[in-house]
Amino acid sequence: MSTISFDHIGLSVADLDRQSHFYAEAFGFRETFRTEIPDAGVRMALLSGPGGGAVEFTERAGSAPQHFADPLERAGVQGYFHWALTVDDLHTAITSAVSHGGRVISQPAPARRPGIRFAYVADPEGNLVELLQHTR
Numbered sequence: 001m002s003t004i005s006f007d008h009i010g011l012s013v014a015d016l017d018r019q020s021h022f023y024a025e026a027f028g029f030r031e032t033f034r035t036e037i038p039d040a041g042v043r044m045a046l047l048s049g050p051g052g053g054a055v056e057f058t059e060r061a062g063s064a065p066q067h068f069a070d071p072l073e074r075a076g077v078q079g080y081f082h083w084a085l086t087v088d089d090l091h092t093a094i095t096s097a098v099s100h101g102g103r104v105i106s107q108p109a110p111a112r113r114p115g116i117r118f119a120y121v122a123d124p125e126g127n128l129v130e131l132l133q134h135t136r
Contacts, residue, residue: 008046008054009083013125016043016059018101022124023047023055026100027085027093051086071105071120071128082120082128090117090133097121097129108133 013019023029029047032054036043041061048054068074075081087093090108098104098121105120105128115136121129 006053008056010056010058011080011127012063013057013059013127014063014065015125016045016057018124019057020045020047022100022102026097026102029055049085055083065125067126074128082130084130084132086132086134088133090119090131093131093133094119094121097123097131102129 011019020031024031024047028050031045032048033046034044043059044056046054046056066077068077071082085093094104094108101124102121105122108117108119110116111118111132115134117133117135119131121131123129
């Protein structure tokens with residue numbers, strides 16, 4: 001079997017520039033690639049995370065948003081649910097997300113998986129990001 005590793009997650013967004021700015025400022029991602037497909041009304045940007053992995057934003061004219069009241073409601077729809085970032089300091093990461101346009105969805109709490117505290121934040125467009133802090 002060949003070696004497999006995580007490369008990126010792709011998100012459809014309404015505002016490519018706003019989303020790119022949020023992830024750069026709130027979580028330290030940096031843009032590594034940008035392109036356009038004018039005939040399809042598409043713009044794309046790839047941002048790499050400070051600890052590896054990346055997120056690819058695709059903005060397409062006329063795309064429709066989804067709205068959910070909380071993480072469990074979102075889990076009731078198959079497909080993308082959330083993505084998770086490991087952070088050194090949960091409180092600092094939440095504060096940074098909120099100060100750059102995100103919002104807290106669930107307060108920090110012990111995870112069911114031992115040795116982890118977590119919280120959910122939503123980015124400016126409502127995409128869920130689970131923040132994980134290892135406590136061991």
